[in-house]
Amino acid sequence: MKQVSAKEITARVADLCIRACVKLPSDVLAALREAKRREESSVGREILDRLIENAAVAEEDGVPICQDTGIAVVFAEIGDEVEVVGGRLRDAITEGVRQGYEKGHLRKSLVSSPLDRRNTGDNTPPVLHAEAAPGDSLKITVAPKGAGSENMSRLQMMSPADGIEGVKRLVVETVEAAGASACPPLVIGVGLGGNFEQCALIAKQALLRPLTQRHPDPAAAALEAELLDLVNATGIGPMGVGGRVTALAVNVETRPCHIASLPVAVNLQCHAARHASYEW
Ligand code: SF4
Structure with missing residues (x-):
């Protein structure tokens, strides 16, 4: 069995929250550049230029691409030969989201219930989708989703x-x-x-x-x-x-x-x- 510590999961998830909010994936950036080549509207091309520039500035300055840093949607694929030690997977991920949104100065956008609409204050709990997989790897993806x-x-x-x-x-x-x-x-x-x-x-x-x-x-x-x-x-x-x-x-x-x-x-x-x- 491969052992992965809950502490390390927390640290990685915190880093993923910040990385996801600050750095646009390379395929998305490439698609924006390609879109600019195809766009016929001059105002449309200007907008695409701004979006590309915005992504570059966010990455360089380490600030979010957008002020709405979303709710944290987390996908975990857990191999059946993986054991999480020193804590539970859900708790480790939740703590990672809390630390990432705090450390990265990311906007906390989650309310505890649609009935009271009180902000939870730390963007937890995440929306977690965990799935068992064959093998000895654990993959975690953080996908912040704006409203x-x-x-x-x-x-x-x-x-x-x-x-x-x-x-x-x-x-x-x-x-x-x-x-x-x-x-x-x-x-x-x-x-x-x-x-x-x-x-x-x-x-x-x-x-x-x-x-x-x-x-x-x-x-x-x-x-x-x-x-x-x-x-x-x-x-x-x-x-x-x-x-x-x-x-x-x-x-x-x-x-x-x-x-x-x-x-x-x-x-x-x-x-x-x-x-x-x-x-x-
Ligand atoms: S939809 Fe929300 S998260 Fe996406 S760019 Fe617009 S304001 Fe930002």
Whole structure:
């Protein structure tokens, strides 16, 4: 069994929170640069320039890419030959989020309940998705999620009769309804199938896939390409000022589903498509 100390997990998670909020992943930065090459609108190109410059300044000065440093969504893949020693995994991750948001001077955006709306004061608890995996590695990903794009996301239990045309309609309608509020250019995670909760989760996980990596299933990859074209044809453009580049990528994930169901989740991610990972 590989042993990983809870103390080390805490330190790594704290570092991941800060790194994710300060440094845009290289594939997102490359996609913004490529978008600038394709954008036909001069105001759109100007906006893309500002976003690229903003990311560079954030990294250089060690400050957040955006003031909304989000709630901390954490994915943990725990190998069945890994033992966490000196504490529990959930506690170690929660403490890491607390320390990271404090040390990095990141905005605390979590309220303890929608009923009382009192800020928890330290951005904990995180939204933790832990999954068992084969082998002896432990991988943790921190993906801070701001409210602007999350609020504009949607889940709909469609009927199989709605078909793929219905799915396309829902994705485009979601992006159009979001307009500038989701801070485009977007990364769009689409969960197709599973059940109510699984399709939301795979839509979120889809946001973590590198933007140049297409789905291994040719049918899903073709859907990703078509959805990207449809979304970019809306003309919403960077930050909603108009233009060709409304999204940088559409990543689709699929799961088996009930014969009578077609769950679809559309998780919108703004241009601050933040995530950072560490693997033991
Ligand atoms: S949607 Fe993204 S870029 Fe816009 S305010 Fe929220 S975190 Fe920042």
